[in-house]
Amino acid sequence: MENLERILAAHPFFAGLDGEFCTLACGCAKNARFDAGQFICHEGDSADQFFLVREGRVALQVSAPGRGASTFLTLGPGEVFGVNWLVPPYRWTYDAKAIAPTRAISMDAACLRNKCEANHSLGYDVMKRLMPVLVERLHTARVQMLDLYGARG
């Protein structure tokens, strides 16, 4: 557990996290490994985990009839995915697939939600870390939607 706490504290998402909070969050964490090509989650599944990527690369994909799977974002070390863990009905809204051998920290969503609910200071700290990620993702999604490199770019 001590080792995992060190790993958790070293991840950019939890950088500078208060020691007490780190211990609390670590109680919900475990190591996870995925082979290249392995699906980590599927759209519509229960979002009962939240992932912090340590090594490797993960593609977030959406499938459309007749078009197969399209990747809309790839993530690498230091990044996170699976923020659906925080918002009811706690369902994945995309597929996540490892496209290289990947190591991650898997956070038990229900466990972390309960701890955030019980300790609002921890919850606020986690929110402050999550919001910049969400704002950045929203911004980049907007830019992608502009199709800047298209004919009108």
Add this chain to the structure above:
Amino acid sequence: MSDAAFATLMHAQPMVPQVAHVRGRRKDTPDAWTLDLELANGARLIYAPGQFNMLTAFGVGEAAISVSGDPAGGPLIHTIRAVGPVSRALTALEPGDPIGVRGPFGVGWPMAQAEGKDVLLVAGGLGLAPLRPALYRLLGERARFGRVTLLFGARTPEDIVFRHEVESWRARFDIDVDVTVDHAASEWHGHVGVVTTLISRATFDPCNALAMICGPEVMMRFVAMALVEKGFGEDAIYLSMERNMKCAIGHCGHCQLGPTFICRDGPVFTYAQLKRFLAIKEL
């Protein structure tokens, strides 16, 4: 005609197109072609990385196109995207066809200022074409520069211009190359996301670095903002601007941006020079 005599002629008569012929034509992406040109008088056009020429499709019109070849030698190369009547006519030219050339025009990339510094090139879409001469110079005189990084964003994997060359640059040890696309099918195992997401993965010393950015204006704005956030000085960030250029010598005013003419004073400017104007909508 000697190269020097030809340069003098072009300088003396900047509005008169010289006849060249297409010697080679390659399709780079679904809507972009690269043309190798040879001047009819046998001279070689001397240009600096980042400069542009006015190319004439006879009987159709003229368009400003950046030089995308190696300034150290070889044919005069332009990479053109077929988006309007003139560019469609230019990209339809076949080997042997005549084409008009005026130039070179404008202020290019700050190669001298980049010496001794880390150099970060950020290209979006066909923005890699105007940056390619700078990259040739950086690689050709590699010891003069610090760490060299190319961050390149394209629409899809099929839209990666100069694909084979990008692959060869990736294989080199003296340049870091990172490529991302906005959208991809699941077979693509490279990065997906906007080009700004590559910046945090790049290694450079922002206190001793210089950035050259070329791509759609919105992309350049966001890249410049991200670099400032990373510690770059606004006067160490250079952008290549695109406007409706007509005369190319600062007379007609079509490409005016604030107090500057893109054709004459640019197309390369520092972010410090442009920042105020980039924020003005419809300018």
